Amino acid sequence: MSAAGRAAVTFAGSGDAFGSGGRFQAYIHIRPPRGEAVLLDCGATSLAALKRQGLDPGDIGTVFVSHLHGDHFGGLPFLVLDGQFAKRSRPLRVAGPQGTAQRLTEAMEAMFPGSSTAHRRFAVQIVELQPGRTARVGDIEVDAWEVAHPAAHHHWRCVWTSAEPGSPTPATRPGPMPSSTRPPEPTC
Numbered sequence: 214m215s216a217a218g219r220a221a222v223t224f225a226g227s228g229d230a231f232g233s234g235g236r237f238q239a240y241i242h243i244r245p246p247r248g249e250a251v252l253l254d255c256g257a258t259s260l261a262a263l264k265r266q267g268l269d270p271g272d273i274g275t276v277f278v279s280h281l282h283g284d285h286f287g288g289l290p291f292l293v294l295d296g297q298f299a300k301r302s303r304p305l306r307v308a309g310p311q312g313t314a315q316r317l318t319e320a321m322e323a324m325f326p327g328s329s330t331a332h333r334r335f336a337v338q339i340v341e342l343q344p345g346r347t348a349r350v351g352d353i354e355v356d357a358w359e360v361a362h363p364a365a366h367h368h369w370r371c372v373w374t375s376a377e378p379g380s381p382t383p384a385t386r387p388g389p390m391p392s393s394t395r396p397p398e399p400t401c
């Protein structure tokens with residue numbers, strides 16, 4: 214954990230989709246100096262990886278999902294159900310590409326029939342991002358843009374609007390989004 218006033222960034226998973234090297238699927242946990250923690254992607258192994266790192270799933274306010282492949286969003290049903298069984302009360306926001314709401318419902322029903330409509334003390338709020346547009350997700354402004362991948366795949370730029378010294382991004386907005394960002398194509 215970092216010193217007070219600084220964001221803590223944990224690469225809690227660094228593997229590929231298939232557990233190569235025995236590693237958890239890639240995802241990143243960010244705890245800003247104030248406010249709720251954020252996950253960047255939530256693959257099928259992410260809940261176990263969080264607990265391995267001693268990170269409380271109940272602290273997570275927002276999950277950004279890059280794309281709707283199982284190693285990037287397949288952990289959401291487990292995260293939602295973990296919150297249900299832990300009597301979570303704070304909302305859980307999920308921001309992802311178009312189709313996120315439907316795919317999450319389908320995934321929950323495939324794995325745990327009836328779970329998508331079960332009563333919970335907390336809301337699961339879905340924000341479907343539009344490439345090239347800025348959206349507000351909680352206290353975060355996020356720009357999403359599309360990158361090459363077999364599924365609609367986003368990269369993001371997040372700005373914590375409540376930013377203070379030491380926050381992950383500056384309070385002033387950075388320059389315009391790159392018009393053509395094409396990093397190496399991910400393998401999954």
Ligand SMILES: [Zn+2]
Nearest residue numbers: 280282400401
């Ligand atoms: Zn993929």
